[in-house]
Structure formats: structure tokens, C-alpha cells
Amino acid sequence: MRPTLRQLEYIVAVADTGQVGLAAEQLNVSQPSLSSQLAEVEADLGVTLFQRGRKGAKVTPVGEEVVRRARQILHEIQDLRASAQGGGIFHGRLRLGVLPSIGPYLLPGVVRRLHKEHPHFRLIVREESTRDLDEGLRSGRLDMIISTPEDHPGAQKTHLFTERLWAAMAQDHPLADLPATLSLADLAGQTFLTLGAGHRLSHVVAGMAAGAGGRVSDEYEGTSLDAIRLMAAMGAGIAILPNIYAATEAQRGTDVSLHFLSDDAAAREIVLVQPQLPEPRPGSEILADILRSEAQKILAQGRKP
Structure with a gap:
């Protein structure tokens, strides 16, 4: 039955490394042997899986689907073996x-x-x-x-688990002297700091900012929680931090004033x-x-x- 499991391993290895030679080295086979097996699979399937050039082997659009399914099949085999054991x-x-x-x-x-x-x-x-x-x-x-x-x-x-969110602000921020527990209403008109748009947290914070009548900063988009905490410490706005982070990192230092947010929206x-x-x-x-x-x-x- 073709492609064989070994051939599927070859396909995934080439996709992961982007190079036939490197894939062959990882799999402990010769490069000509691996290339021959790839050609055999492509002939059997009637498609081109990789575009080969000086820069390596790039997966073709149809090859992406074959690679995805090959990964799934190999994972299922691993699960079968593990389950049997x-x-x-x-x-x-x-x-x-x-x-x-x-x-x-x-x-x-x-x-x-x-x-x-x-x-x-x-x-x-x-x-x-x-x-x-x-x-x-x-x-x-x-x-x-x-x-x-x-x-x-x-x-x-x-x-x-469900994780609550906290507000972090500079020690000299006008709101820093408020109680340790705040509501979104207390943050009315404030600038919120959060991660980039590729993170779900940014969407949660955008909803919180809208509910508070505030705005998400368009001058700064953080790449890490440390980064937005540091920007808050410098007075750039109010950082919204998840509880796991607040409990393990932010509370170790004194560069920000931390406040628990009581609203149901302040959670993920x-x-x-x-x-x-x-x-x-x-x-x-x-x-x-x-x-x-x-x-x-x-x-x-x-x-x-």
C-alpha cells in the first residue's frame, strides 16, 4: 500500500527541514534514496509535493494538504502504539x-x-x-x-481554569491610590496596554476598554507581558495582566501598582x-x-x- 508509513515520514521530514539533504541526515538514510522515495510518492499520487531549488525544497499548495494528512496518520500510529502499551x-x-x-x-x-x-x-x-x-x-x-x-x-x-485579569499602573498614576479592587468604571477614559492583535488577550482588552469608555493604545503594541508591564510602569497607560502572570512575575517587583478587576468581563x-x-x-x-x-x-x- 502506497504511500508507505516510511514514505510519509520522509515527506514530513522534508517539509519540516525544507531541505532533502538535511531530512535524509535526520532520518539516517542517503539523500539519493530519500529523493527516489519522494519521486515515487509523487508519481503514485500524480502530484508535485515539493518545488526543489537552490534554496531547498518548498511545499507546493497541494503538498501542504498531503503533509497535513501525513502528520495526522503518523500521529495516529504513535497513539495506537502508545495505547497498546x-x-x-x-x-x-x-x-x-x-x-x-x-x-x-x-x-x-x-x-x-x-x-x-x-x-x-x-x-x-x-x-x-x-x-x-x-x-x-x-x-x-x-x-x-x-x-x-x-x-x-x-x-x-x-x-x-478561568483566569482573572488585573490592572497594572505606574506607582505615581492618579489611580494608584485607589483600593486594591477596581471596577472597569474606575478606568473610564484610560489608555489600555495589551499584546498584539494576533493574541486573544488583545480582543478581551479591547472589549474591556470599550466597556470602560477608554481606548487601547495605538502608539504601543506589546510583544510580551513583561513589555507592557514596563510600559505601564513608565506611565504609558494601564496594562491588563492575566492572573498567572501577576502572581508569578509582576508581584515580585515594585515597579507597578496592581489592582484586581472585579468585573465579569475581566477574565478569560x-x-x-x-x-x-x-x-x-x-x-x-x-x-x-x-x-x-x-x-x-x-x-x-x-x-x-
Whole structure:
């Protein structure tokens, strides 16, 4: 039956590396052998999968769909083997995508626990924007992602936790002396600072700004939570920070005044997302439980004052 699983591995390797020679090296086969196998697949399918040139091998439009399906088939085979061994995802490798507003603050504790409880489990983490996470999940580049649910229609989602949002402002900001808990009405007319448009958080903050009668800064678009916190500390506006971040990073320093936001709109849901299959990947609920547990430890530090 063609293409064979080995040929599918060749296709994915070339797509990932962009070079036939490098793919052959990674797979421990000769370059002529790999090239011959690719040509055989293209002949069998009647399509061109890669445009080869001096700069490497570029996936063609029809090749992108073949690569996507090849990834899915290889993942299914990995899941089948893991399920037969009784260990689910914990007897293999998981490529996990995560929002940069969560990953650096939640995952260190999660990774330590996974290494302790599942020493054979290999976790590969990629921090990307909401848009890129969705693309990675759809293309098969990522196995699961930790994200917000709104931007991943058709995928399977497992609730992890709901994260409250905080307002951070300069220590000498006129609102800094207000109580530790604020409402959006208290932020009327203020300039809000947030991440770029590719992040779901930016849409949440835009809705909050509209509800408060404020505006999202068009002079500065942050690339990280640290960046928008620093801009708030310098008086450029009010940074809206997720609770996980506020509890692990922002509260360590004294460069901003932190205020809990009491409004229902000042929150976001975080979920574990995986492709829609008849059943979740074996072991995914165990991973979800570990993520929830570690998140609750952090969130307990940053509860409402």
C-alpha cells in the first residue's frame, strides 16, 4: 500500500527541514534514496509535493494538504502504539503549543511534575500567538495546545481554569491610590496596554476598554507581558495582566501598582485543545489534571486582595 508509513515520514521530514539533504541526515538514510522515495510518492499520487531549488525544497499548495494528512496518520500510529502499551501520550512525545502569556509562568512546575511522575514522557513546548497555535493544530505541527477556546472551532476542548485579569499602573498614576479592587468604571477614559492583535488577550482588552469608555493604545503594541508591564510602569497607560502572570512575575517587583478587576468581563477561560477525534488521546485527561493542579497553586497566590 502506497504511500508507505516510511514514505510519509520522509515527506514530513522534508517539509519540516525544507531541505532533502538535511531530512535524509535526520532520518539516517542517503539523500539519493530519500529523493527516489519522494519521486515515487509523487508519481503514485500524480502530484508535485515539493518545488526543489537552490534554496531547498518548498511545499507546493497541494503538498501542504498531503503533509497535513501525513502528520495526522503518523500521529495516529504513535497513539495506537502508545495505547497498546497502556501508557497513552506518556509513552511517547507530545508537541504542546501554549500562549506566551501562560507558558513561562505555568509550565515550569508542570514540566517538573511530568518528569518526576512520567520519566519516559518527552514534552516539546512551542510558545506562539493564538493564530499560530490554531494553524499548528490544524496542520498537525502541534499535537495539543493550551489556549483560549474562542479561536479554535471544531477542535476538542477540555476546560482547565478561568483566569482573572488585573490592572497594572505606574506607582505615581492618579489611580494608584485607589483600593486594591477596581471596577472597569474606575478606568473610564484610560489608555489600555495589551499584546498584539494576533493574541486573544488583545480582543478581551479591547472589549474591556470599550466597556470602560477608554481606548487601547495605538502608539504601543506589546510583544510580551513583561513589555507592557514596563510600559505601564513608565506611565504609558494601564496594562491588563492575566492572573498567572501577576502572581508569578509582576508581584515580585515594585515597579507597578496592581489592582484586581472585579468585573465579569475581566477574565478569560483557558483550555487544553486537541484535534477532534472519536475519543481524546489516551492520557490527555491526566495531562489536563496536572495542568489544572499546577495552575491552581499559582492562582491561589494571586487571588482577590
